[in-house]
Amino acid sequence: MGEKGRSIVELDVKALLAELKKAYLDELLAFYSYWITAQVAEGFHGEELTEHFAEDATEELGHAQKLAARILELGGDPVVHPKEWEVGADHKWVAPRRDRSDAEGMVEDQIRAERDAIEAYNRIAKMTFGKDPVTYSLGTELLEEEVRHEEFLENLLGRRAGRRKKAARRR
Numbered sequence: 629m630g631e632k633g634r635s636i637v638e639l640d641v642k643a644l645l646a647e648l649k650k651a652y653l654d655e656l657l658a659f660y661s662y663w664i665t666a667q668v669a670e671g672f673h674g675e676e677l678t679e680h681f682a683e684d685a686t687e688e689l690g691h692a693q694k695l696a697a698r699i700l701e702l703g704g705d706p707v708v709h710p711k712e713w714e715v716g717a718d719h720k721w722v723a724p725r726r727d728r729s730d731a732e733g734m735v736e737d738q739i740r741a742e743r744d745a746i747e748a749y750n751r752i753a754k755m756t757f758g759k760d761p762v763t764y765s766l767g768t769e770l771l772e773e774e775v776r777h778e779e780f781l782e783n784l785l786g787r788r789a790g791r792r793k794k795a796a797r798r799r
């Protein structure tokens with residue numbers, strides 16, 4: 629990052645970089661979880677969920693990209709050997725459920741990952757508020773998207789539960 633850009637950051641850059649790196653690795657793991665879930669999932673109702681997982685995978689990869697750019701600007705290094713991804717991340721990566729038709733279970737797993745991401749970006753936003761406007765703006769942008777992801781998935785589960793109840797009533 630440019631000299632001036634770095635000079636306006638009024639906090640411990642090392643500590644900030646450690647947070648950003650964890651978030652970055654969590655995004656890479658989320659990308660892979662969602663992407664591989666989209667590949668192997670079976671028996672989902674229509675293509676709705678498979679498509680959803682594929683789309684979200686792309687969004688999480690976009691988050692990783694933005695974090696990598698900010699890590700570089702702050703003088704950090706986003707290059708990490710893949711075998712270190714999980715070691716350096718905040719959370720373990722989530723494999724698709726063994727039962728590949730357990731759509732609800734896989735959505736529940738994703739909701740948990742989104743909640744972890746919400747916590748992480750809230751932490752980053754608080755840490756940078758009034759001290760590093762650029763990272764603050766990135767943190768709140770990503771926070772907003774993770775909040776949207778959680779909301780969407782909760783509604784999706786609600787809708788599916790509603791459909792199941794209706795079907796049960798018809799029987």
Ligand SMILES: [Fe+2]
Nearest residue numbers: 655688691745
């Ligand atoms: Fe994300």
Ligand SMILES: [Fe+2]
Nearest residue numbers: 742745774777
């Ligand atoms: Fe997300």
